Amino acid sequence: MKINDTFFVSHGSPMLSVDESLPARNFLKTWTDKVYDLKPNSILIISGHWETDFPFVTAVDRCDTNYDFYGFPDPLYKLKYPAPGAPELAKRVQELLTGAGLKRVNMDKSRGLDHGAWIPLMLMYPEADIPVCQLSVQSHLDGTHHYNIGRALAPLKEEGVLIIGSGSATHNLRALHRNANEEVVPWAEEFDTWLEHALTSGRCNDVNEYEKKAPHAKKAHPWPEHLYPLHVAMGAAGENSKAELIHRSWSLGALSYASYKFTSCT
Structure with a gap:
């Protein structure tokens, strides 16, 4: 089975797991109907919630569910996503x-999935029957490093x-x-729009150097860990890939749920 697409999804708040009013929740729940109907052999997910000095990959037999958030309603801490692990995929990544x-x-042989991984996957693939491996990000490095990891x-x-x-x-x-119900603040909208235009026009180098090129980059991302998963997905799609905005919504005035599909051009 060959897969031509890679994806970046904005997972936003942990409330995505239970809040029916969030449009991004419905977007992810209709994933296999409207976005991607092929069932992959396994999933490699890169989450902004796992920061390490150098790359780590999970190599477990069964994925535990990490509740790496605080102060949220009790029902969130009862959710489970017991997907099979993918130790062979971890070896291949290494x-x-x-x-x-x-x-x-x-390789990390004990770590469970953090909420940046299991919450979107729980909505996208609720059966939890696809083997999952998670890869960390290196926040002290740059976008080009993560793009090259994707490549x-x-x-x-x-x-x-x-x-x-x-x-x-x-x-x-x-x-x-x-x-x-707060309106989207201008700086967040300007950064989000810049990112869409840069991606859809194939300006990978600009995205890799977004801190220098994008408006309000430091305000949109005071720390880069939540954008670097995008660089990995973009790099994995290939140099001449095509990017498409597949969802956009907002919450709390400044939190963008913009998500992208990258299609390899062969």
Whole structure:
């Protein structure tokens, strides 16, 4: 099975798992009906909630559910996503990344899926029957580093692996408005629009250097961990891939749920 597409989804708040009023929740719940109807052999997901000094991949037999958030309603802490692990995929990821010149790529044989991984997957693939492997990000490095990681992982698509980056198109938690009906603040909208135009016009280098090129980059992402999963998905699609905005919605005035599909051009 060959897969031509990679994806970036904005997972936003943990409330995505239970809040029926969020349009992004409905978008992810209709994933297999409206976005991607093929069932992959396995899933490699890159989450902005796993930051390490060098790449780590999970290599477990069964995925535990990590509740790496605080102060949310009790029902969130009862949700489970017991997908099978993908230790063979983890070995393949390690092989590809070390083959691309990364000196150190470690396997984690105990870590469960964080909420940046299991919440979107629970909505997209609720049966929890597809093996899942999670890859970390390196926040002290740059977009080009993560793009190159994606490039190294591109052969996985030929093996039926669906590569998903999970983060947020904008992610400044201190700038959120608690009034759910708050209008989108201009700086967030300007960054989000710039990102869409850069991606859909194929300006990969601009996206890799977004901190220099994008308006309000530091305000949209005070720390880059939630955007780097996008760079991995973009890199894995290939140099001449086509990007498409597949969802856009907002919450709390500044949190974008913009999500993208990257299609490899062969």
